Amino acid sequence: MSTNPPQSKSPKTSTPVSADSPSDPAKPPSPLELTNSQLLRRMFRFLAPVRALAALACLLIVAWVFVEINAVKTTGQIVNAVKDTLESGKVANTPFWDAIGREPLRSIVHMIVILGLLVVLNNFITFLRTYMNSRFTMDMVYHMRAAVYDRLQNVGFAFHDEHSSGALINRALSDLQNVRAFLQMGLLLTVEIVAFVVGWIVYMSTISRWVALAALLPVPFWIWYILRFGRKMQPAQQAAMKAGDDVVTVLTENVAGVHVVKAFATEGTEIQKYNAAANTWFDRVMDTVRLWRNFAPIIRGIASASHLTLFAICALLVVLTADVPPPSATLPTSTLAPSTAPASLPATAPEAAAATSAPTATITASSPAFPVKVNVGHLLVFGAAMGAILSRLQQVNQISDQYQRAIVSARRFFEVLDAPSTVPEFTKAPDLPRGPGAVEFHFVTFGYDPAKPVVRDIAFDVPGGSIVALVGPTGSGKSTLVQLLARFYDPQNGQILIDGIDIRKASLTSLRKSIGFVFQETFLFSDTVANNIRYGHPDATMGDVEAAARVSQAHEFIMELPQGYDTMLGERGATLSGGQRQRLAIARAIISNPRILVLDDALAAVDPETEHLISRALELVMVDRTVFIIAHRLSTVKASDLVIVLEHGRITQAGTHKELLRQHGHYRHIAEVQLAYQEKEILAKAEKRADKADASSEEKKT
C-alpha cells in the first residue's frame, strides 16, 4: 500500500529556444518514452561511483551461496554416514560421551564440526553482505538524491508550476526509497536466486543430469509467467498509487485550507469527497490484491510441483541406486496387512537394509544414468535445497512488486533529472559586472503557456539608480514582468539587459545576487526571525539585521515578540499578522544590499502610517539603486522617475507621474478615482454640520 504521488503528467518542456540559448544539442528521449530496460540501464549509471562496492556485494553473494550449498551437502553427508553405519550394522551401545569419541560416530562428529565452521563462515559473509549492501545502496541513493535536489533547485519555475510540490518532494524521497528497495532487495535477491539455482543445478548434475534437467524444467515457464504478470500488474499498481495519491491530495488541501472549509461550513462535503476518494483507493488496492491472488498461488504451485517431482525422482533414485541387490528380497507378508500403522517398522536393521533394495534387480548401481549412488542424505539435501529455492522463488512476487515500483519511480526520477532547465545557463557564464544597474527590456514577450503570451513587446530602458513604477489592472502582468528580470522564467522573445549585458549570458547567481526581491506573497521559513531576515546574506551580523528591520519598521514589533529576534516563526510565518510578515520580507530584501530592488506590492498589507514610515526609510535605501515598485496606491508611485502602465500585458503608457496625469488613460483614471475620495472629503466637510447633527441625534436615541 502506498501513498505515492500519481504518475504525473508529461512535462511540457517549453524551453525558450532563442538563437543563443545554450540548449542541449542531442536531446535525449523523454523518460516517458524510455523502455524499462533503458530506464534500468540509466539507473545503473548511478552505480558508477560505487561500482567496486556493488561488485563486491555480488561476489559475496556468490561466495555465500557456495558456502551454503556446501553446508547443506555436509548435512546430507552426515545423514548418509549415519545411514551407512546403520546398514553396516555397527551398533554403538556405549553412553553418549564415549560413543562420540569412537568410530563410527567420531567421523560423523568431524563432519559436524566442519559443518559448524561452514555455518560460522557463512554468517560472517552474511555480516559483510549486509554491510556492503547498505553501503553501496546508500551511496547510490545519496548521489541520486543530491542530483534530484540540485535539479529541482535549478530547473526553473515553469517546471515547478506544472508539478505539485508534494509530487516533487516525493520524487526525492519515497521514489528513491523505492529504487533503493529494489536495488537492495530486489536486485541482490535476483543475483542470489540465480546463483542459488545455478549452484544447485550444478550440484544436482553431479548426481544425475536428468535430475538437473528436471529441476530446470519449470524455469522458462516461470520467467514467462512473471513477465506476463508484470505487464498486467503495472497498470493496476499505478492506478492504486494514483488513487492513493488522490486521497492524500484531498487530505492535504483540506488541512491547508482548513479556515476556508470551516468558514463555509463544508465539512460534510469534504468528508464525502474524502470518502469517495478513499473508496476508490480501496477498490484499486483490492484490484491489485486480486491479481496477486492469482499470481502468488500459481508461482507457489509451480514451485511446489517441481519440488515434489524432484523429491519423488530423488526418492526413486535412492531406491534404484541402492547397491545391495539381494535377489531374495521379498517383503514379509505381514507388513502388507493394512492394519499395521505406518510407523511400524521391520524388526531389525539388516532386514530393513535388505528391504531397501527389493525391486532393484533389473537396474544396477553401475547404470550410466546414475553415476552416483543416491541415498537418503541426498534426499535431505534436496529437501533443504528445494526448500531454499522455493522460498526464494516465492520472493519473486516481492521482487516483481519492487521492480514495478522501482520502474515507476525511476521514470519519475528521470523526469525531474531530464527536465531541461527552463532558464539554461552558459557553462562558464561570467558574473554580472558591478554596475549602476541600468535595465533595458528589448521587445520582450512571454507567456506561461507560450501560445498565450501574458506580456507582449515590452520595451523600455532605464538608467541605473532610477525608480520605476509599474501600475496596471489586476492580472495585467506586472508580477510576471519583474520575475522575468530575475530570470525566474525566460521570455520567448526579446531580451533583457542589465548594464548592457544580456541576463542570459551572465551567471544566474550573480544576476540574482544583484536583485533584491519582495514578493507579492510573503513566504517565510519556519526559522527564527533573525535567520529569516538574513536569509539571502547568511553572514550578516545582528547589527545588520536590526538595521534592516528598522528600515522596514519591523524592529518595534519584533522586540515585542516573546524572544525578540530569536522567536521561531510558525509555518509560512503563520503566527504573524499579514503586515508583520510583509515587513520581514522587506527587511530580508534590503539586507543584502542589492543593486536592483523589486517591491511587488510590498506595502499592500500595512497601514498608511506604517507605509509612510517605510517609504521614508526606503527613500534613503533607494539612493543609487534601481528600484521597481509595483503598487496600486498612487502615493507610492508618484515619486518615481518612470511610471509604466501595463494593460493586458502591453505597455500602454509610460512617463513621469505628472506627464501621465496630463494624458488621457488608465493612469489618469485611477488618479481620478483615488482623488475622488479627497473631493468627497471636501464636500463632506461642507456638509459636516448636518452630518454631525444627524449623528448626535442618533446617539441620543440609542
Place this chain on the structure above:
Amino acid sequence: MISTLMKRKRDQRREVAKINLPTAGPVKDPNAPEGEPDYKPLEWPVVKKILHWMAPYKWNYIVALLVNLAGTLLDMLGPLYIKHLVDHDIPGHPHMLATGLVAALRTTFPGTAESVSRSLQHHAPFWGIGCTIALWAFTTFLSILLMRFNMEYNRRTGEKVVFAIRKAIFAHLQQLSMSFYDRTKFGRILSRGTTDIDAMVNPVVNGVNTVVTNAMMMGIAAVMIVYSDWRMAIAVLWLGPVLYFMNQIYRRKIGAKWRQVREHFTRVSTNLAENINGMRVVAAFNRQEENLSHFNELQDVNTINNIQASATNGIYMPLLNVVGFIGKVIILMFGCYLVIRTSGQSATARFTVGTLMALYMYWDWFMNPVLNFGNFHNEMMQAMASAERIFTLLDQRPEVTDSADAIALPPVKGEVRFDHVNFAYKVDKPVLHDITFEARPGQTIALVGHTGCGKSTIMNLICRFYLPQQGGILIDGYDLRKITSDSLHRQMGIVAQSNYLFSGSVLENIRYAKPDATEEQVIAAATALGSHDVLSELKDGYHTQVGERGSAMSLGQRQLICFTRAFLANPAILMLDEATSAVDTHTEMIIQQALERLVADRTTFIVAHRLSTVTSADLVLVLDHGKIIERGTHHSLLELGGKYAELYRQFTREIGSDTP
C-alpha cells in the same frame, strides 16, 4: 538460509516505513526534540483501541485466522512426509494408501486387486513413494487453495478496518478547532492520515495471524520434538528462551538505531519540503548552493545512520543464527548417536533416520517464530507509536465545539454584539482587551488600526474559529457558544486575509460553498459584484485552472475569486479582511460601488488599509494594541482629530499632494 530470509523481511519492514511526505513540509522546531517517538512498547490500552476497531469484523478475522492456521498445519506436514519416505517407503514397506486400495478393490474387482497386490509386493517402494508424494501434493494443493482464499479475504478485512480509521481521522479533523491547527504543525497533521496510518496497515491486516500462527508453529514444532524423543527435547528446547532473550537485546539495539535513522530522515525530508515550497525565495536569494551542501550534510548523517543500523543488524542476525545453529548441531550429534544406539531396539523404541531428518526440519519451524517475533515486534512498536498518535488525535476534544444543548441558529437579521471580550492566542500574550461594540443588522462596521493590532483576530472570533477567554459574542442575541457552528457558518461569508484556493478551476472554487450553483448563477454573482470582467478575461475564462494554492493566478485575481466565493453564498453577515488589497484601483472602485448596493441588508465587517473603502461605514472602530481607542463614523472620527484622523490624513495627503 534463515539469515537472508530474515534480512529480507526486515528490509521489507523498513520500506513499509517509508516516508510519505506531505505537500508542505513539517517544520523543524529547535526547542522541541525532533519528531515524535517512533517506537513504543505494546500497551494494552492502545491495543484495546485497535481491537475495538477490528471488532466489527471479528468473524472475518476468525475465519481468516482459521484458514491461515489450517494452511500452516498442512505445510507443517512436510517433515512427516519426509520421515515417512525415508523410514517407510524407501525401505519398501507397503503404503497404507496402497494396501487400503487393494482392500477396497478386493470386494469389487478381485482381479484388479490381485494384480495391484502383486505389483505392490514387487514394487513396494514405487507405490510407497508414489502414494506419499501424491498425498503430499494433495495437501500442498489444499494449502495453496487456502492461501489463495486468504490472500484476498484477509487483506480485504484488514484494509476495511484501516480505511474505516482513515475516514474517521478525516472526519475528526473536520471537527477540530482552529487553535488545534495553530498548535499542530501541518506536516504532523498530515502524517496522521498518511505515514501513521500506513504504519498500521500491516499489523492490522496480518497482526493477529502472525502472532497466533507463529505461536502455533512453535508449539507444534515443540510438541513434535518432545513426541519424537523426550531426551532430545531436553537437549534442545532450552535454546528457545536463550534465543528469545538474545533477540530481546538485539531488538533494543536495533530499535534504537532505527529510531535514529527515522528521526534523522525527518530532517532530510523537512529540509527538502520547505525548500521546494519556498523555491522562489530560495532562487531570489541565491541559496541553492548553500542549500545543497546543507542538504548533503543531512544526507551524510542519514547515510551513516543507515549503515550503522545495517552493521548492527549484520552482527546480531548472524549471532542469532549461530545460536540457532547450535540447536541443529545438538540434534545432529545426539540424533546420530540415538539412531545408532537404538538401532537394535524394537520398532517403537527406535530412533530412525527419518525421525532425525524430521526433527532437523522441525527445528527450523521452532526457531523461526522466535526470530519472526523479533521483526514483527519491531514493526509493532512502530505501529504502536503511530496508533497512539492517531488515537490521541481521535480522542482530542475540539475546543470550540457545539455544546450538547446547542441549537441551530435560525435565519438571522445580522446583529452582532461583543460584550467585554478578552482574547489571547497564547495564554500569556493577550491580543484583545475588553472589546465591546454592537453592529446592528445591515450596518457596515470598519476595523482600522496599525498592522498587528488585532483586526483579523476580531474577525476570527466572529467566525467562532476561536472562543474568547472572557466576555461573550452574541449574534441576534444568541450566544455564539450556544449555537451550532454549521448553522452559523452557513449564514456568513468570509474573505480571509490569507486567501486560499483549492486546486481546480475558477468555477469550482467560486461555488465551493454552494456546489449546486449553476455556471449562470456564478456569472451572475460575479457580474453583480464587478469581478466578472477580470475573471472572464482569464486564459480559459471561468474554467481556468487556478494551480496549487492558486499559484497560477495573480494575487488580485485570487482575491476576486475569494470575494466572489464568499458573496455567492448570499450571507447575512459578510466579513472582508483586506479583501481587495491586491486589486487595482479601478476594479476596487467598481466593487466598492457594487458593495454599497449589495451590503444594504447585510451586516458587513471590513478591514482595509486603503481607507477609501472605509469612509461610508456606519461604525468605524479604531484599534490599537488590541483595544478600541476610538469609535464613531468616519466624519465624527475626523472631527475628533485622534488616531483615525491622523491615519486618514496620512492616507489622503499622499494621494492629494500632487493634484494636476
